[in-house]
Structure formats: structure tokens, C-alpha cells
Amino acid sequence: MQVVEVLVTGGRATPGPPLGPAIGPLGLNVKQVVDAINKATKDFDGLPVPVKIIVKEDRSFEIEVGVPPVSALVKKELGIEKGSQRTKHEYVGNLTIDQVIKIARIKKKQMLSYSMKSAVKEVLGTCVSMGITVERKHPKEIIREIDEGKIEIPDFDQ
Numbered sequence: 001m002q003v004v005e006v007l008v009t010g011g012r013a014t015p016g017p018p019l020g021p022a023i024g025p026l027g028l029n030v031k032q033v034v035d036a037i038n039k040a041t042k043d044f045d046g047l048p049v050p051v052k053i054i055v056k057e058d059r060s061f062e063i064e065v066g067v068p069p070v071s072a073l074v075k076k077e078l079g080i081e082k083g084s085q086r087t088k089h090e091y092v093g094n095l096t097i098d099q100v101i102k103i104a105r106i107k108k109k110q111m112l113s114y115s116m117k118s119a120v121k122e123v124l125g126t127c128v129s130m131g132i133t134v135e136r137k138h139p140k141e142i143i144r145e146i147d148e149g150k151i152e153i154p155d156f157d158q
Contacts, residue, residue: 005052006051011046070107092132096134104123107123
């Protein structure tokens with residue numbers, strides 16, 4: 001059994017690099033693999049998505065789809081191409097707290113957080129480094145308001 005890990009564009013994988021050269025030598029039908037990946041990643045259309053291709057001895061395969069990075073989810077949510085080049089001086093977008101919670105829910109399995117509150121804070125940290133405001137405030141101010149109990153964050157299962 002072999003495992004190939006690649007980063008593909010959700011719903012838009014092609015037989016070209018990085019996929020084709022990685023799986024071609026393993027004797028797989030590249031078109032079948034590409035079609036399976038595109039079907040499995042269609043919900044993340046246009047976003048970078050980590051994918052594992054597990055190749056078995058009989059040349060069958062399984063696909064495991066990861067979740068795009070928080071920064072990609074933030075950009076998709078805002079409809080922007082990239083974050084700020086001057087993060088302390090220029091802001092390129094504004095999220096609502098509900099959008100931050102939505103991103104935290106999507107990423108919860110990959111995060112180190114044990115609670116929704118800390119997962120939200122991780123997303124807010126990414127917003128700081130991207131030059132994104134939340135509720136028209138600096139993300140660090142939102143973190144402070146969460147810590148002070150001014151903003152309630154529901155738990156994972158709610």
C-alpha cells in the first residue's frame with residue numbers, strides 16, 4: 001500500500017502536475033483518480049484542498065479529502081483573492097462573528113482546540129495575520145470580548 005499526498009484545487013484537479021506525475025508511475029488510471037478527486041472536492045470549488053490517495057496492492061485506490069486552510073476559507077467567505085500586504089495598516093475585508101464560527105466548525109477536526117471558543121480564537125488569529133476585521137473591529141478586540149463574556153460562542157455540538 002502506498003499513500004500519495006497532494007494539494008489540489010477543489011473540483012478542478014487535472015492530470016497534470018502535481019497529480020499526474022505523482023500517481024502515473026503507480027499504475028493507476030489517472031483519469032479515474034482525477035474524476036474521483038473532483039467529485040470528492042466539489043464542495044471546496046476553487047480552494048486549495050489537501051488530498052490523500054491511498055493506493056492498494058491490487059491497484060485500487062481510496063481518496064481522503066482534507067479541509068482547506070483557514071486562510072482559504074476566510075478568502076472564500078469574503079470573496080477576495082488575498083489578504084492584506086500591510087496587515088497593521090490596511091484591512092481587506094470584514095467578517096461577521098457568525099462567519100468566523102462557520103469557518104471554525106468546518107475546521108474543527110483539524111484544529112488543536114478542545115472547545116468552540118478556542119477554535120473561534122484560532123480563526124480570529126488568522127484574521128489578524130490576513131488584515132481582516134470582524135464585526136468592524138480588530139480581531140484581537142473580538143478575542144478580548146469573548147474572554148470577557150461579552151460575546152457568547154456556542155459549543156461544537158450546537
